[in-house]
Amino acid sequence: MIRFVLRRILGIFPILLVVFTFSFVLMRVAPGGPFDAEKPVPPEVKRNLELRYRMREPWCEARFLPALQGVRSPDEERALRRASPWASRAERVCTGLFQYGWMLGNYVRGDFGPSYKYKDRSVNEFIRAGMPVTLQLGLLAVTFALGIGLVAGLVAAVYQNRWPDHLAMIAALLGISVPNFVLGPVLILVFSLGLLWFPPARWESLSHVFLPGLTLGSVYAAYVARLTRGGMLEVVRQDFIRTARAKGLPERLVILRHALRGGLLPVVSYLGPAMAALFTGSIVVERIFNVPGMGRYFVDAAINRDITLAMAVVMVNAVFLLVANLVVDVVLGILDPRVRYE
Amino acid sequence: MNRASARALVVALALESLVGACERDRPTFGPETRRHRDNVLYVGGGSEPESIDPGKSYDGPGIDVIRELFEGLLRYDPKTLEPLPGAAESWEVSEDGRRYVFTLREGLVWSDGTPLTAHDFEWSWKRVLAPETAAQYAALFWDIEGGKAYNLGSGSRDDVGVRALDDRTLEVRLERPVPWFLSLLPFAPFCPVPRHAVERHGMAWTRPENIVSNGPFRLVRWIPNYEIVLERNPTYWDRDDVRLDGAVLVVSEDTHSMLRLFRAGELDWLGSNVRPPPEYVPHLRGKADYREDRYLGTYFYWINLREDRNPGSPLKDRRVRRALLLATDREAIVRHVARGGQRPADGVVPDIFFEMGYPRPSPVPFDPEEARRLLAEAGYGPGGKRFPTIEILYNTHEGHRQIAEAIQQMWKRHLGIEVRIENQEWKVFMSNRLEGHYQLARAGWIGDFLDPYSFLSQFLSDSDANEARWKNAEFDRLLQLALSEPDTRRRYALYAQAEAILMEELPVLPIYYYSQNTLIGSWVRGFHPNAQDIHPLRSLWLEAAP
Numbered sequence: 001m002i003r004f005v006l007r008r009i010l011g012i013f014p015i016l017l018v019v020f021t022f023s024f025v026l027m028r029v030a031p032g033g034p035f036d037a038e039k040p041v042p043p044e045v046k047r048n049l050e051l052r053y054r055m056r057e058p059w060c061e062a063r064f065l066p067a068l069q070g071v072r073s074p075d076e077e078r079a080l081r082r083a084s085p086w087a088s089r090a091e092r093v094c095t096g097l098f099q100y101g102w103m104l105g106n107y108v109r110g111d112f113g114p115s116y117k118y119k120d121r122s123v124n125e126f127i128r129a130g131m132p133v134t135l136q137l138g139l140l141a142v143t144f145a146l147g148i149g150l151v152a153g154l155v156a157a158v159y160q161n162r163w164p165d166h167l168a169m170i171a172a173l174l175g176i177s178v179p180n181f182v183l184g185p186v187l188i189l190v191f192s193l194g195l196l197w198f199p200p201a202r203w204e205s206l207s208h209v210f211l212p213g214l215t216l217g218s219v220y221a222a223y224v225a226r227l228t229r230g231g232m233l234e235v236v237r238q239d240f241i242r243t244a245r246a247k248g249l250p251e252r253l254v255i256l257r258h259a260l261r262g263g264l265l266p267v268v269s270y271l272g273p274a275m276a277a278l279f280t281g282s283i284v285v286e287r288i289f290n291v292p293g294m295g296r297y298f299v300d301a302a303i304n305r306d307i308t309l310a311m312a313v314v315m316v317n318a319v320f321l322l323v324a325n326l327v328v329d330v331v332l333g334i335l336d337p338r339v340r341y342e
Numbered sequence: 343m344n345r346a347s348a349r350a351l352v353v354a355l356a357l358e359s360l361v362g363a364c365e366r367d368r369p370t371f372g373p374e375t376r377r378h379r380d381n382v383l384y385v386g387g388g389s390e391p392e393s394i395d396p397g398k399s400y401d402g403p404g405i406d407v408i409r410e411l412f413e414g415l416l417r418y419d420p421k422t423l424e425p426l427p428g429a430a431e432s433w434e435v436s437e438d439g440r441r442y443v444f445t446l447r448e449g450l451v452w453s454d455g456t457p458l459t460a461h462d463f464e465w466s467w468k469r470v471l472a473p474e475t476a477a478q479y480a481a482l483f484w485d486i487e488g489g490k491a492y493n494l495g496s497g498s499r500d501d502v503g504v505r506a507l508d509d510r511t512l513e514v515r516l517e518r519p520v521p522w523f524l525s526l527l528p529f530a531p532f533c534p535v536p537r538h539a540v541e542r543h544g545m546a547w548t549r550p551e552n553i554v555s556n557g558p559f560r561l562v563r564w565i566p567n568y569e570i571v572l573e574r575n576p577t578y579w580d581r582d583d584v585r586l587d588g589a590v591l592v593v594s595e596d597t598h599s600m601l602r603l604f605r606a607g608e609l610d611w612l613g614s615n616v617r618p619p620p621e622y623v624p625h626l627r628g629k630a631d632y633r634e635d636r637y638l639g640t641y642f643y644w645i646n647l648r649e650d651r652n653p654g655s656p657l658k659d660r661r662v663r664r665a666l667l668l669a670t671d672r673e674a675i676v677r678h679v680a681r682g683g684q685r686p687a688d689g690v691v692p693d694i695f696f697e698m699g700y701p702r703p704s705p706v707p708f709d710p711e712e713a714r715r716l717l718a719e720a721g722y723g724p725g726g727k728r729f730p731t732i733e734i735l736y737n738t739h740e741g742h743r744q745i746a747e748a749i750q751q752m753w754k755r756h757l758g759i760e761v762r763i764e765n766q767e768w769k770v771f772m773s774n775r776l777e778g779h780y781q782l783a784r785a786g787w788i789g790d791f792l793d794p795y796s797f798l799s800q801f802l803s804d805s806d807a808n809e810a811r812w813k814n815a816e817f818d819r820l821l822q823l824a825l826s827e828p829d830t831r832r833r834y835a836l837y838a839q840a841e842a843i844l845m846e847e848l849p850v851l852p853i854y855y856y857s858q859n860t861l862i863g864s865w866v867r868g869f870h871p872n873a874q875d876i877h878p879l880r881s882l883w884l885e886a887a888p
């Protein structure tokens with residue numbers, strides 16, 4: 001088992017490198033750069049910026065497009081690039097490789113690099129500030145998801161095809177189909193602007209975290225409920241349950257001690273990726289409730305072409321996902337005697 | 343007090359209570375009375391500042407924070423935005439308008455107690471120009487002698503025309519007279535930065551634990567994408583005039599969540615970086631805490647005139663451009679689509695300048711008949727060539743889409759022209775616009791300073807912001823001439839001549855002059871709407887605060 005875990009951990013690194021490379025290439029080939037703005041800065045100033053952030057590499061220019069170094073206006077540069085497209089492409093690739101090497105070097109040192117948009121800050125600071133909040137919110141959402149989902153699923157399974165089952169499954173269907181960008185504002189409208197029970201946004205006290213946690217957790221709660229119900233129904237039909245009942249065990253013990261362990265297996269497999277998703281945050285919930293987490297950067301950083309920040313959140317998410325899957329595999333092995341570590 | 347003035351006072355008091363009564367009678371969007379109990383202003387801050395380093399900042403939210411934390415030689419008058427003495431108590435300008443000498447106040451200190459001297463200003467300004475700083479506003483300093491050369495890497499730091507003659511005297515020499523130079527000085531890039539802190543902490547010097555500043559407030563807390571907390575700076579020279587204990591800037595890009603916070607009484611003011619969306623406006627109008635004012639900006643469409651793009655496009659014909667403008671019912675766009683108190687634009691210089699003596703451009707009527715005649719004259723329409731489908735490019739945004747659709751319909755109905763509208767995500771859109779891959783593209787221009795030059799200079803033949811690549815020697819000449827004209831009226835007359843050429847040639851289709859709308863609690867006092875929507879917090883106060 002220890003060898004299995006070690007091998008899996010070692011296997012994470014090549015996967016991360018692939019993710020890193022792939023997201024870097026995607027960010028670089030996306031049209032538009034981090035310094036394109038409605039009020040264009042003079043080309044010389046933009047050049048200074050690009051040199052500073054490794055979007056331009058003097059060595060590559062000298063090697064492939066020497067004429068570029070004397071060029072001042074963007075129109076001239078464009079004309080020059082159009083005149084020699086292959087040299088221009090070679091220069092771009094060369095610059096990209098330099099930038100890739102620079103960022104990879106930073107990552108090896110545990111540094112995500114400077115943010116391209118937020119000029120006073122390093123990406124590490126954003127992750128460091130956002131991650132604890134996102135983890136708190138994620139933990140809360142998981143609690144809601146498991147608390148509501150497990151109970152609802154169990155009740156539904158025990159009272160199969162009777163009214164508690166239908167009620168729980170209708171609620172689950174609603175939970176899955178109502179997106180959180182609808183649920184969030186509706187909850188705010190009712191509970192904060194209407195009943196004045198909770199504040200409408202921000203992240204200060206316990207009363208602030210309730211609505212965002214519920215909003216984020218509801219979809220997962222619904223899935224957990226359905227999976228628990230499905231898993232339980234499959235297990236309670238098996239022979240060992242019949243045996244347990246035949247021994248005269250009270251129904252409560254049959255369900256909680258014998259059926260639950262097997263019935264939870266689908267939930268556990270589902271929880272791995274679900275927790276990875278919850279712990280990297282949700283742009284929608286964070287925006288609606290003004291939660292200072294890091295989920296927002298998934299979209300914002302990509303839109304701003306903030307290469308370093310966008311890649312950092314992708315990498316953090318990749319690590320979470322890989323680790324969560326590993327943990328799930330280990331837990332499944334403990335719960336399910338049929339699983340063997342090879 | 344004599345009897346007449348006593349009577350005037352009574353009348354004034356009566357009037358005020360009457361006005362006050364009316365105010366109270368009108369419904370509000372937020373709560374009627376303040377929810378918070380402290381003497382701290384809660385403001386919407388807009389998106390996360392890109393930087394609060396005066397030398398590096400380039401975005402609205404960052405500049406707003408810098409204005410509270412730092413103070414330049416001059417500061418803004420909250421009503422008129424005219425420059426008032428800030429760190430400098432007096433200044434002299436030479437006869438030819440090219441040499442300025444500023445005298446700093448005595449005993450100025452940074453928030454850590456270090457003395458603030460003219461040397462700090464010299465160092466800070468040169469820092470903005472240093473190529474390695476890569477400051478985006480560096481070009482504002484290019485009019486300083488030797489500034490452009492140093493910034494571009496060909497000159498030296500010592501040749502830049504900024505010099506501290508002694509601890510309290512700063513001399514600035516300009517390459518050419520710049521009539522609005524003084525009005526630039528309250529602006530963020532001209533604020534001093536603390537050399538000792540910058541050199542000690544590097545990029546991290548703007549963190550709350552490291553920052554040293556000289557403005558009315560100082561930075562207590564800065565949580566990215568959440569909030570920025572300011573408190574009154576006890577070392578600020580005019581601290582007794584600062585009435586707020588502090589301010590909390592709630593950072594969020596989500597307008598709806600900000601509106602909800604205001605509604606719940608968590609915000610005193612929506613802030614100048616958060617605008618209620620147009621669909622809310624009909625509901626907000628008439629509420630006592632809603633206001634709508636004019637803003638220093640123009641919304642327009644670029645028409646691509648680049649020689650190497652869109653060969654044979656009918657848009658390269660001036661008559662066609664005129665026809666398109668005449669067939670655009672801008673009044674209807676403003677009233678039914680934009681809906682936020684905008685005014686139809688007859689030019690690119692915003693109407694705010696009209697009451698400052700800028701000559702009003704001749705109005706552009708909505709005249710489909712004349713438009714059809716012009717189109718026929720250009721050879722299109724019945725019996726002529728078929729007008730090819732043209733495309734309007736805009737960045738993905740509900741408001742821009744609605745306007746593009748309205749224009750699409752108008753041109754179809756009045757001119758029979760097929761228009762395709764295409765939206766692109768912001769950076770893709772900007773890249774295509776800058777590269778010239780468009781026929782018509784949406785644009786908005788917000789003035790950096792209170793002079794029409796801020797709007798007209800983008801149309802200079804050699805301007806990088808001239809995205810149409812429109813070239814007109816006479817236009818360039820008139821603007822050049824205006825620069826050396828110190829008399830405002832005469833300068834405005836020259837600008838107006840230049841703008842008339844622009845409106846004759848139409849490399850742009852002006853659509854509307856911007857407005858600024860906001861929500862602000864009646865308990866916030868000292869708030870004056872102004873052209874650039876700049877509201878120094880030091881002049882705001884809270885009614886009935888402890």
